[in-house]
Amino acid sequence: MKELHVTVQRFDPEKDAEPQFVPYTVSVNDGARVLHVLHAIHDTLDATLAYRYCCSSGQCGSCAVRVNGEPVLACMAEAADGMIIAPLNLPVKKDLVADILPKIREIASLVPAEHGTERLPVKAEIDEIKPLRDCIECMACVSVCPAMDVTKFLGPTAMRQEMRLALDPRDSKNRVPDAVRDGLFTCTSCQACFKVCPKKIRIPGKAIEKLRALANKQGFTFPRHREVEALIKETGRSVVRTAPTFMEQSGFIIEPDGPVRATVGFFVGCMYNLRQQQSALDAMEILKRNGIRVIIPRDQVCCGSPLIRTGQLDYVDTLRKRNIDAFRTRRLDTVMTMCAGCGSTLKHDYATPFKVMDINEVLANYGIEPPAKLPLKATYHDPCHLLRGQDIREEPRQLIRQVVDLVEMPSICCGSGGGVKSGLPDEAAALGEKRREEIKKTGADLVITSCPFCEFHIASHSDKPVKNIMTVLLEGYREKDRLAGKEKE
Numbered sequence: 170m171k172e173l174h175v176t177v178q179r180f181d182p183e184k185d186a187e188p189q190f191v192p193y194t195v196s197v198n199d200g201a202r203v204l205h206v207l208h209a210i211h212d213t214l215d216a217t218l219a220y221r222y223c224c225s226s227g228q229c230g231s232c233a234v235r236v237n238g239e240p241v242l243a244c245m246a247e248a249a250d251g252m253i254i255a256p257l258n259l260p261v262k263k264d265l266v267a268d269i270l271p272k273i274r275e276i277a278s279l280v281p282a283e284h285g286t287e288r289l290p291v292k293a294e295i296d297e298i299k300p301l302r303d304c305i306e307c308m309a310c311v312s313v314c315p316a317m318d319v320t321k322f323l324g325p326t327a328m329r330q331e332m333r334l335a336l337d338p339r340d341s342k343n344r345v346p347d348a349v350r351d352g353l354f355t356c357t358s359c360q361a362c363f364k365v366c367p368k369k370i371r372i373p374g375k376a377i378e379k380l381r382a383l384a385n386k387q388g389f390t391f392p393r394h395r396e397v398e399a400l401i402k403e404t405g406r407s408v409v410r411t412a413p414t415f416m417e418q419s420g421f422i423i424e425p426d427g428p429v430r431a432t433v434g435f436f437v438g439c440m441y442n443l444r445q446q447q448s449a450l451d452a453m454e455i456l457k458r459n460g461i462r463v464i465i466p467r468d469q470v471c472c473g474s475p476l477i478r479t480g481q482l483d484y485v486d487t488l489r490k491r492n493i494d495a496f497r498t499r500r501l502d503t504v505m506t507m508c509a510g511c512g513s514t515l516k517h518d519y520a521t522p523f524k525v526m527d528i529n530e531v532l533a534n535y536g537i538e539p540p541a542k543l544p545l546k547a548t549y550h551d552p553c554h555l556l557r558g559q560d561i562r563e564e565p566r567q568l569i570r571q572v573v574d575l576v577e578m579p580s581i582c583c584g585s586g587g588g589v590k591s592g593l594p595d596e597a598a599a600l601g602e603k604r605r606e607e608i609k610k611t612g613a614d615l616v617i618t619s620c621p622f623c624e625f626h627i628a629s630h631s632d633k634p635v636k637n638i639m640t641v642l643l644e645g646y647r648e649k650d651r652l653a654g655k656e657k658e
Contacts, residue, residue: 540645
């Protein structure tokens with residue numbers, strides 16, 4: 170047995186003006202789950218505690234709650250001392266019981282084909298349906314969806330069901346118009362729904378992007394998204410050239426200042442090549458200083474992410490082939506990305522013959538010369554395609570802590586992804602304002618991120634400067650050199 174000190178959010182909407190957090194101390198067996206803690210509180214301390222459970226084996230979804238802010242199944246998550254247990258981020262009926270019924274009622278049902286026209290799915294169709302049919306309707310995905318906070322979006326699991334039915338030949342309805350009506354294009358591709366799903370259903374990639382591809386074929390794609398597709402086909406890039414590009418300002422090979430510790434190919438991406446060139450130039454200085462040789466093929470093009478996320482897939486294979494050939498012909502076994510979206514796309518939407526690493530991974534892997542510590546307090550914005558798309562969380566923080574004091578804030582989407590900023594700018598702005606509120610709470614002097622889209626978008630929704638990690642590291646090195654020069658004097 171062990172003793173745990175936990176805090177539980179209590180709230181009865183019929184009696185209480187606002188929720189209260191109540192501490193409890195319970196004795197449970199080693200290996201106890203969160204549900205066992207709730208049973209112990211209910212059975213030995215307070216029988217009025219309301220919570221929901223049924224199967225106690227991770228199959229029904231009834232017991233979903235938040236533990237330290239993250240949705241989990243109470244019957245599956247191991248209990249820990251000091252944990253805070255709260256309901257899902259949905260309307261609360263009482264204590265830990267969220268009102269999930271309205272969301273369940275919004276999930277579409279099969280509309281059978283007329284008698285004589287129906288057929289059973291063949292194996293290929295069943296294989297496509299399989300990744301979508303394991304939903305246990307726990308509503309964890311709904312509780313973390315940022316788009317649902319600012320738009321009329323039915324949510325991830327509603328889109329999952331629409332795609333599941335669209336794949337089923339026994340269903341007679343065209344699912345695309347309803348999906349578009351219910352917010353198909355409001356998803357920012359942040360992956361939050363997938364990361365909290367107890368069944369690991371890849372809703373953005375397996376449902377939403379595939380529904381958008383069907384919508385594209387039926388003429389529902391936004392005009393602005395079609396303009397991006399046309400630009401990529403014409404120029405190989407998703408943004409318009411307005412100044413000398415990064416590749417025009419850099420060499421084909423960038424040699425390090427000292428001994429070569431590693432060689433990487435650099436997949437530049439559209440934003441760093443055409444809009445935020447200085448961040449990429451700063452990164453090259455960091456790599457040079459830390460012994461990384463960089464090769465930059467000139468024939469690389471857009472990774473295709475803007476097309477994949479918006480369902481415009483006709484030209485994606487061409488982009489894949491051009492990019493793979495650009496690096497394979499240089500016989501590179503490691504390709505480095507700076508853009509979180511490019512990195513996630515190369516890792517998940519390509520079958521590359523080389524290893525893909527984000528620049529934070531590269532530098533954390535080889536280690537860096539310590540920079541001078543700057544007298545700044547900074548907060549870090551986790552890019553969705555880095556944190557959830559590539560599971561990269563600690564590496565950026567390892568670098569940041571060497572140069573500034575880091576204060577954390579919640580990892581939520583800024584609104585710039587999934588084609589939302591170009592197609593639905595009001596939604597992107599609303600999410601950007603939510604990011605502004607969290608930045609303000611930190612009291613930070615500076616916002617740091619590692620994605621050009623996040624950097625560009627947050628800069629228009631914060632009164633604090635927004636900089637790339639590489640730029641801040643370079644400032645630390647310059648301060649170190651300044652101090653060294655002053656000492657020599």
